[in-house]
Amino acid sequence: MTGEIVNKNWIKSQVGKALGASFLVVVLLAIVFAFGLPFSFGQSGSALAQSAKPVITGARVAGDEDRTRFVLDLNAQVVPVISGLTNPYRLIVDLPEVTFDLPEGVGQSGRGLISDWRFGLFALGKSRVVMDLTDPISVDKTFFLPAVDDQPARLVVDLVRSTPDEFAAFVATSRSRETAKNEKKSSKSDRLSAPKAKDKPLILLDPGHGGIDTGATGVAGTLEKAIVLDFAKLLKEKLDEGDLYDVRLTRDDDTFIPLSRRVEIGHELAADLFISIHADSVRRGRKLVRGATVYTLSDRASDQLAEDLAESENMSDIIAGVVLDEEPTDVTDILLDLARRETRSFSVYFARTLVNEMKSAVRLINNPHRSAGFKVLKAHDVPSVLVELGYLSNEHDEKLLISEEWRDRMASAMTEAIHGFFRPRLARGQAAASQ
Secondary structure (H helix, E strand, C coil), X not given: CCCCCCCCCHHHHHHHHCCCCHHHHHHHHHHHHHHCCCCECCECHHHHHHHCCCEEEEEEEEECCCEEEEEEEECCCCCCEEEEECCCCEEEEEEECCEECCCCCCCCCCECCEEEEEEEEEECCEEEEEEEECCCEEEEEEEXXXXXXXXXXXXXXXXXXXXXXHHHHHHHHHHHHHHHHHHHHCCHHHCCCCCCCCCCCEEEEEECXXXXXXXXXXXXXXXXXXHHXXXXXHHHHHHHHCCXXXXXXXXXXXXXXXXXXXXXXXXXXXXXXXXXXXXCCCCCCCCCCCCEEEEEECCCCCCHHHHHHHHHHCCHHHHHCCCCCCCCCCCCXXXXXXXXXXXXXXXXXXXXXXXXXXXXXXXXXEEEEEEECCHHHCCCCCCEEEEECCCCCCHHHHHHHCCHHHHHHHHHHHHHHHHHHHHHHHHHHHHHHHC
């Protein structure tokens, strides 16, 4: 989990070459100590930059169903911001950005009032721990213990069993403080800027998950959030080659983006096409379900697999500890309703175009165009599809997803489908330019 140390032995090799010339060694050491350079043999600048962030080296849960203690081991003091969420019961511990140097699989099981917990980068400069609770709780006390002798510093959160009403009051108080703080810090500069002159179709690529939400995990340990980000960057490179489109990403690093925010970005940019990219895992038929799939939005799922997948994807905000906004009421504006219907028609048209291109390049699932109620596809004015590159629950698909040759074929097929979708518009633009 710590950063990779680059050019680890460079200085040692240089010193080795100069063993016969002791004065060079003296000069080198004099420079280092004279200028106070933050440098040591075997450690690079990038490693030092990462170590500047607090590091969490251990975590554990102790106690029972009446009183439970959560402990984080750190190398520096941090100030947590603690809040709660209901439906389901969750406790959120927000921290300044830290490095999580924890063993694989930690948090998958809990104890006492904590059933399980997860952690990761939540936003720029902000890390988060989300605990799933078995019952409503009260935070009895939170304190920080400094390092003593060979024992690391510790952040301790003590929980006690509470009542639903008491927990609801805690949630209301803690979330109101958090909302006020976020509103104060937010600014227009936080938003992706829309193009001033939109002379090219704008395509928004949406690598799913990110940060604290890792998405699916493959049979061999491949993380969905990493696979889809790498693929989205590759697809962007191919689309940029012809200089025909303005291609943006909802995220270009390992950061969590709420589902509603992904949709908002499409609105703000006035995107002409939104493609959400995933590589999920399935609960039923793990060894049988494989191949690429294209999903569009519908009120009723086309099949059980689509319904299960939409349910899993729509849990992303819950996993990351995001406040869930209530679903909007039925559409009463007839113009908005008409726009939504037209957008769905364009989404279906692109999905069919995409399937036709992909079937000659990669393996597809049976009935590769499916539909369900994916929240990330609910923009009423942006044609949107969700592409499952494959299913990490299948070992064959997982091997393909990490294959450069397969990813190149898939990205090329998707690029051709996008060309086909925008060909009439591009042709009109070329004709207008020639007149």
